[in-house]
Amino acid sequence: MVDTGFPMPLCGVDEAGRGPLAGPVVAAAVILPERDCPGGINDSKKLTEKTRARLCAEIRACAIVGVGVVEPAEIDRLNIYWATMKAMTLAVDAVVEALGCHPAHVLVDGNRLPKWGYSATAIVGGDAKSLAIGAASIVAKHVRDEMMIAAAEAWPAYGWHSNKGYGSATHLAALREHGPTPLHRRSFAPVAQCYLDL
DSSP: OOOOSSOSSEEEEEEEOSSOSBSOEEEEEEEOOSSOOOTTOOOGGGSOHHHHHHHHHHHHHHSEEEEEEEOHHHHHHHOHHHHHHHHHHHHHHHHHHHHTSOOSEEEEESSOOOSOSSOEEEETTGGGTOHHHHHHHHHHHHHHHHHHHHHHHHSGGGOHHHHTTSOOHHHHHHHHHHOOOTTBOTTSHHHHHHHHHO
16 A cells, blocks of 8 residues: 555545444545554554554544544435535545645545545545555544444434444334434435334
């Protein structure tokens, strides 16, 4: 996982939370230092929760990091695709504010780019191919997971401490029994069905 052939400073972008029934979609943008990057950066899905937490702290300590969050109500208004594009834009905008200028280039995980003015390249499977995108995937997933664990304290029946808002059996059973919370995405089919049932 080496980022070569792109101008510096290079910013990697990835998101977490497109598929869950509850909670925000979160994107992170990361400009890693040219030397002494944390070891072990990889696609966040290939790392344990403990490793992600450690690497997230190490990345935040040495890199320029921006985070973009789009909440469920806005996901319902925009749809999940455009909400994800907005979260990515917010994340890069935060990096620009911290950096004081635009990054020379942005690498985005996936096959689509937000409608922005940044020089950028989309890379399918980029979180396993680019250090910068891998770092962003770790930050985005860790930040979102922490948000859902905190939300689980207010709504313990849904099992968000373990399923992080995805449609697990526990989550779906609680949704049927208790109905949706303010963190549920009303436009997503299992949640919409609950509203129809109510």
